[in-house]
Amino acid sequence: MSDLKLIPGNLDNLSEFELRLIKSFRSNGYLFPMSDEEIERFEDCHKKEIRSAISKVPSADEILNRGRIEKNWTLSTQVDEEVSQNMAQAAREGKTPTDALKQKMLDDRNKSKNK
Amino acid sequence: MDDASSFVSLNDLRKESTLTIMEYMAMNKDEPSVANLAFNVFYERFSSAFMVTCEKVCGPFECLYDGLAEVIFNNAILNAYLKAGQFNTTNKDSQKVDNDVKKWLYGIANTEMYIELRKIKASANLSIVEDILVLESNIDHEEPLIAECYEKEILEQALETLNDKEKGVLLMCYQFSEDGKNIPSDVIDRINTIFNIKEPNRRQIKKRALEKVQQQVNYLLSKTKPKK
Numbered sequence: 001m002s003d004l005k006l007i008p009g010n011l012d013n014l015s016e017f018e019l020r021l022i023k024s025f026r027s028n029g030y031l032f033p034m035s036d037e038e039i040e041r042f043e044d045c046h047k048k049e050i051r052s053a054i055s056k057v058p059s060a061d062e063i064l065n066r067g068r069i070e071k072n073w074t075l076s077t078q079v080d081e082e083v084s085q086n087m088a089q090a091a092r093e094g095k096t097p098t099d100a101l102k103q104k105m106l107d108d109r110n111k112s113k114n115k
Numbered sequence: 116m117d118d119a120s121s122f123v124s125l126n127d128l129r130k131e132s133t134l135t136i137m138e139y140m141a142m143n144k145d146e147p148s149v150a151n152l153a154f155n156v157f158y159e160r161f162s163s164a165f166m167v168t169c170e171k172v173c174g175p176f177e178c179l180y181d182g183l184a185e186v187i188f189n190n191a192i193l194n195a196y197l198k199a200g201q202f203n204t205t206n207k208d209s210q211k212v213d214n215d216v217k218k219w220l221y222g223i224a225n226t227e228m229y230i231e232l233r234k235i236k237a238s239a240n241l242s243i244v245e246d247i248l249v250l251e252s253n254i255d256h257e258e259p260l261i262a263e264c265y266e267k268e269i270l271e272q273a274l275e276t277l278n279d280k281e282k283g284v285l286l287m288c289y290q291f292s293e294d295g296k297n298i299p300s301d302v303i304d305r306i307n308t309i310f311n312i313k314e315p316n317r318r319q320i321k322k323r324a325l326e327k328v329q330q331q332v333n334y335l336l337s338k339t340k341p342k343k
Contacts, residue, residue, distance in 0.1 A: 017329050022289055024264040029171030030274075031290055032221035036214045045267055046167050053163040060158035063193055064151060069186045073179075073235045 123149055128156045133212050136160075140199035154196045160213070162192065165220055172224075172290075175282050179235075179309060186231060191224040198223075229291060232305050265332060273331040280310050281324035288321055 025031040027041040043050060058066075128136065139146075139153030166188050173184035180186075195202075204215040265273075274282055284306060291302040307317055 017332075018325065020263075020265065021325075021328065021332075024270055025286070025289060027264045028267050028270050029168055030175070030270070030286055032168060032172055032225050034218060034221065036211070039214050039217050041264065042168065043164055046164075046171075049167045050164045053166045057158075057162045057166050057188075060155040060162075061151070063158070063189060064154065064196065066189065068193060069189045071182065071186055071231075071234075073231065 123152060125152050125155060128152055129159075131156070132209060133157075133160065133216055134204070137199050137202050137216070140196055141202075143196060143199070150196070150199075157195070158192070161216065161220065164217070165192065165224075168221070169224060173228075175279075175286050178279055179283070180231065183228075183231065187224050187227045190230075191220060191227045194223050194227070195220055225290065229302070232287075232291070232302070232309070235305065235309055269332055269335045272335060273328045276327045276331045277324050280312075281320055281327070284310055284312075284317060284320045285324040285328070288317075 022031070023038065026033045026035075026038040028045065029042055033039045033042050123139075128139065131139075136153045136156050140150050140157060143150035143154075166184075169184045169188040169191075173180070173187060176183055202216065202219050204212055206212050206215055277285070287302075287306050287309075288298055292298040303314065303317065306312075307314060310317075310320075312320065
């Protein structure tokens with residue numbers, strides 16, 4: 001992604017835990033593996049799935065005949081301004097939330113769980 | 116010129132090294148029939164592991180993009196065929212060459228994910244950016260000296276403590292950052308659009324998600340430690 005600009009404000013200092021977590025994500029298939037070790041570990045942990053995927057993948061000719069798949073994604077998450085405003089309010093003020101606000105946040109949480 | 120496919124069979128190609136297969140694939144403009152045969156061999160060697168990886172990586176985002184894994188798999192492996200000439204490696208050992216091909220393929224898949232991420236923004240009637248496909252043929256990933264990975268079960272249980280938004284923000288931040296550190300500004304912008312959050316919230320959500328995961332990992336590790 002060399003066309004992207006990195007801005008200093010986005011720098012996060014990574015803790016040892018975070019580095020280990022990223023490596024674990026890459027080795028366990030939550031992120032694409034990037035090193036030999038991560039690739040080998042991922043394939044070791046998923047031998048069975050890899051074997052059974054052979055029957056699932058479309059044929060090579062199908063891929064060539066089909067070409068690129070172009071899909072227009074539609075966001076399935078609904079804009080919930082109320083929830084984001086409550087969260088923003090709590091974040092902005094930085095104070096201990098009042099009981100009323102806590103109840104409101106709990107309601108928001110339940111609301112999103114029930115969606 | 117003779118059609119090379121008349122004297123190259125699929126069985127012949129199966130005996131060839133991955134590097135030779137890549138060279139045949141790179142002939143897709145001049146000798147499409149040979150290149151197609153070579154692609155079949157390439158596909159036999161790499162498609163199943165690649166499919167599983169795509170399914171795993173895209174899994175957490177399926178609630179947002181239905182069918183994302185299929186799109187990434189299809190478009191990335193098709194690009195590997197079309198851009199095979201861009202692949203290069205200095206390794207001679209066949210296992211290492213295969214790993215280099217996989218890293219290259221994962222790099223393409225990551226770019227494809229980024230392209231799909233940008234489409235979400237386009238469908239939300241915001242600015243549409245012209246696609247720039249970047250294929251990295253030499254991916255030198257320096258491994259930081261850190262301790263071993265967490266076990267799969269520990270990771271799974273730790274991620275279960277997060278809701279979809281927390282999990283999505285955390286994974287997307289890492290997916291599109293460079294070594295988990297620098298997150299491109301337009302990626303941040305798109306993450307915020309997808310999850311309907313503002314920038315201070317993204318940082319807070321990521322921080323909270325990380326704390327929850329760390330807490331759960333530490334708890335699970337403390338349970339597995341032998342008692343004195």
